[in-house]
Amino acid sequence: MLKRGLGNQAAEVLRNEILSGAFQPGEQITEEALSAQLGVSRGTIRTSLQQLVHEGMVRYEPYKGNFIRPLDAHDVWEIYTLRNSLEALASRFAAQFITSSGKDQLAAALNNLQTAIKSKQQRAIVDADFALHLIIVELSQHKRLMVQYKQLENLTRLYINTLVGYRTNLEELLEEHVVLVEAISQGDPDKSELIAKEHNTVDGQFLQTQLAAD
Amino acid sequence: MLKRGLGNQAAEVLRNEILSGAFQPGEQITEEALSAQLGVSRGTIRTSLQQLVHEGMVRYEPYKGNFIRPLDAHDVWEIYTLRNSLEALASRFAAQFITSSGKDQLAAALNNLQTAIKSKQQRAIVDADFALHLIIVELSQHKRLMVQYKQLENLTRLYINTLVGYRTNLEELLEEHVVLVEAISQGDPDKSELIAKEHNTVDGQFLQTQLAAD
């Protein structure tokens, strides 16, 4: 396990608070307030904030301050398309480097997703969905892809909460993941990449519909 | 123009120094040394370093220090594949949102590339190549894509210098860019994305050859 300074720990606390909706979008978060709240000095808070700025959850304006980044429709489009592209790439390499251990991990994650879908609890489904995709990214053996993807997952969680429903057709959702996992487990990069792209396109259309409602 | 604090300015100086090869790969860069060199306090240097860490040019280890990130073959593969994927995505959206002004910009950049190729100066060719691709990314109207791409461009420059030659067949290089710009100017997203992918695949095979020589 990697050692971490206070700054990193504070960043994690802050990140979780933001993800749990403790702040209003666009709200200014002053360094002194955070300093008092977390019991560390402003300098340390500053380190944490800079990290969250790089992760895209906080917007920083010189001599103005740090603000919870509000996401508009264009932001959502950006996050969505980028994530889609990275997932397709990850699926390709996951298939290319697949091992029997990797297949087991995928099967287990798929099983968890199925259980979550049966429970019909949105939070559980979203978590299992993300977990499965994260395993695919891990299997791609692409560290930079992993870093980018995790950040996009956080940003996605940020706006997914605001949507009324994640997906309507749960049967379809499961089936899409089944064929993707199959393709990766078969070690077919082209097929995996294509399916990943398609999978997300369906999601994207759903998203477009939701956004059009605004 | 956005205002920037001392920290950001120092980061830019440092970034340029690293790109110009002022440091050895893997070399530790102590905060105090930089502080003395740039005439700002350690705290400010710390801000700069953190920024470069996020850009991938510096590796940070808690309680150890900051080191010029050395790039091995796997790193190059990661950077290359990611850039490839992002360029394909950018080409798609550039074609989708193309305007007459955008076509002009592409034509001008293509012209610069042609001039550079005629000069046969590697540095000029690389610069013109990057400039053209950067315009494509700009035309995609995708801010996050732009940020990621710029970082990958820097990392690419970092290892491109170590290669003996960038490309052997200059005629082919130009032709590939011609067809890509044509596809984007025609407003054909699918075709543009496909060509961008292929273009980079050719580059990638060249890269593989170079790396195998180590």
Place this chain on the structure above:
DNA sequence: ACATTTTTTTTTGTTGACAAAACCCCCTCA
């Protein structure tokens, strides 16, 4: 009453000092 200028307050920017961890050299002892 309104716009403008001045003053005050709030918030970020920068710095130097001190604490904690890691590193390095050297000494000891089996």
Place this chain on the structure above:
DNA sequence: TGAGGGGGTTTTGTCAACAAAAAAAAATGT
């Protein structure tokens, strides 16, 4: 001779104070 342990040095981690910029509030003049 070499493995292990101190102790001093170097380097990063954290902090609180002060400076600079921006924002808010108050005063001023028309």
